[in-house]
Amino acid sequence: MPEPASAEARSLMVLRHEAFEHLGWFEEILRDRNISFIYNDLGDVLDLGAHDGLIIMGGPQSANDQEMAAELHFIQQALDSKTPVLGICLGAQLIAKALGSHVYRNPEKEIGWAPVYLTEAAAGDPVFGGLPSPNTFFHWHSETFMLPAGAVSLAYSDRCRQQAFRFHDTVYGIQFHPEITPEMIVDWSAQSVNCADAATLDAPLDPYAADSSPLARQILEGWLNTF
Numbered sequence: 001m002p003e004p005a006s007a008e009a010r011s012l013m014v015l016r017h018e019a020f021e022h023l024g025w026f027e028e029i030l031r032d033r034n035i036s037f038i039y040n041d042l043g044d045v046l047d048l049g050a051h052d053g054l055i056i057m058g059g060p061q062s063a064n065d066q067e068m069a070a071e072l073h074f075i076q077q078a079l080d081s082k083t084p085v086l087g088i089c090l091g092a093q094l095i096a097k098a099l100g101s102h103v104y105r106n107p108e109k110e111i112g113w114a115p116v117y118l119t120e121a122a123a124g125d126p127v128f129g130g131l132p133s134p135n136t137f138f139h140w141h142s143e144t145f146m147l148p149a150g151a152v153s154l155a156y157s158d159r160c161r162q163q164a165f166r167f168h169d170t171v172y173g174i175q176f177h178p179e180i181t182p183e184m185i186v187d188w189s190a191q192s193v194n195c196a197d198a199a200t201l202d203a204p205l206d207p208y209a210a211d212s213s214p215l216a217r218q219i220l221e222g223w224l225n226t227f
Contacts, residue, residue, distance in 0.1 A: 012037040013051040015071060017059025017090060020187050024179035025216035026055070033224065042067070046074040053084040053170075053227060056091030058177065060193045062143060063093040063103040072098055084170035084227040086220075089141055092165075092173030099148035099167060106144040110159040111197055113209045114139055116176055122154040127172060127222035128164065136210040137176040140188065140197070144175070170226045178216040182207035 012030070016022060016039045023030070023037070030037055037055070040046055048054065056075065061068060075098040078085055087095040093103045118133035144160050147153050148167060155164035155176075163175045180188075185207040189198050198205070 010035045010052040011050065012053045012055055013046075013048060014039050015042075015046075015054065015056045015091070016040065017042045017057060017061055018191075018193075020184070020191055021058045022184075023055070023057070024177075024181045024184050025213045026179045026220050029217050029220050033221070035224070042071065046071065048074075048078060048081075048083060053086070053224075054078050056085065056087040056094055058089030058091060058140075061090060063090065063097045063145075068094065079167075079171065082168075082170075084223070085172070086223050087173045088179060089175060089177060092162075092175050093143060093145050095167070095171065095173045096145035096148050096151075096162075096165075099151070101146040101148040103143055103145045106142060106160055108159055109142045109197065109200070110139040110157065111141075111201060112139060112205055113137070114157055114159065116155050116157050116163050118155050119153050121152050122164075125152075125154055125166060126226050127166070127219055128154045130218060130222075131215065135215060137178060137212055137215070138180045138185065138210070139176050140194070141175060142197075170223075172223055174219070178212050178219050180212065 014037050072094060075094055079098055097103045113136050115134035116137050118128055122128040144162050147162055147165055151165040151167045153165050157163050165173050185205055188194055189205055
């Protein structure tokens with residue numbers, strides 16, 4: 001007889017903007033917890049259906065691009081329906097824009113490993129409360145956003161004031177990349193869309209300069225435990 005389904009069996013929709021910007025460490029964590037997921041790529045027809053939550057990945061696009069309009073509307077609908085949402089990098093910017101905030105160019109690009117500091121509000125947060133501060137995470141972005149009205153700022157870095165926020169109880173935007181694996185860093189650096197950014201760096205990115213896998217687990221499981 002087949003084994004009974006786990007009591008935690010749930011399903012997530014994942015919005016992916018480039019094939020190389022995937023779940024990374026998050027995929028292993030979801031499989032460990034018997035949580036299924038399905039990728040929807042940019043341009044796909046979006047229907048949340050019976051999925052229990054939404055993860056929005058990063059990408060080289062801007063939240064202000066016209067090609068993002070349909071996805072932005074979908075995210076607004078998900079937020080209006082109280083769907084739990086987790087956004088990474090571009091995903092965080094899209095959530096902020098869907099909540100009415102301004103997305104704009106950061107004073108400088110933030111690429112590579114850099115420390116992230118937690119705010120005082122993060123101490124009691126279900127997701128960020130147990131994380132050490134500072135801690136080293138991977139970054140790759142040129143845009144940032146204003147903190148949405150009603151949101152709580154949870155983290156910042158030396159180059160970017162908005163690194164993480166919570167909106168209500170189950171919506172989180174994270175500017176840095178906890179999900180990234182060493183293999184992804186190598187892959188990203190070789191992508192033609194990223195080559196101009198990589199060429200501005202003083203040295204090649206070290207894929208093994210830090211290990212964010214334990215922190216990725218803590219962050220994703222913390223979010224999953226909010227709903």
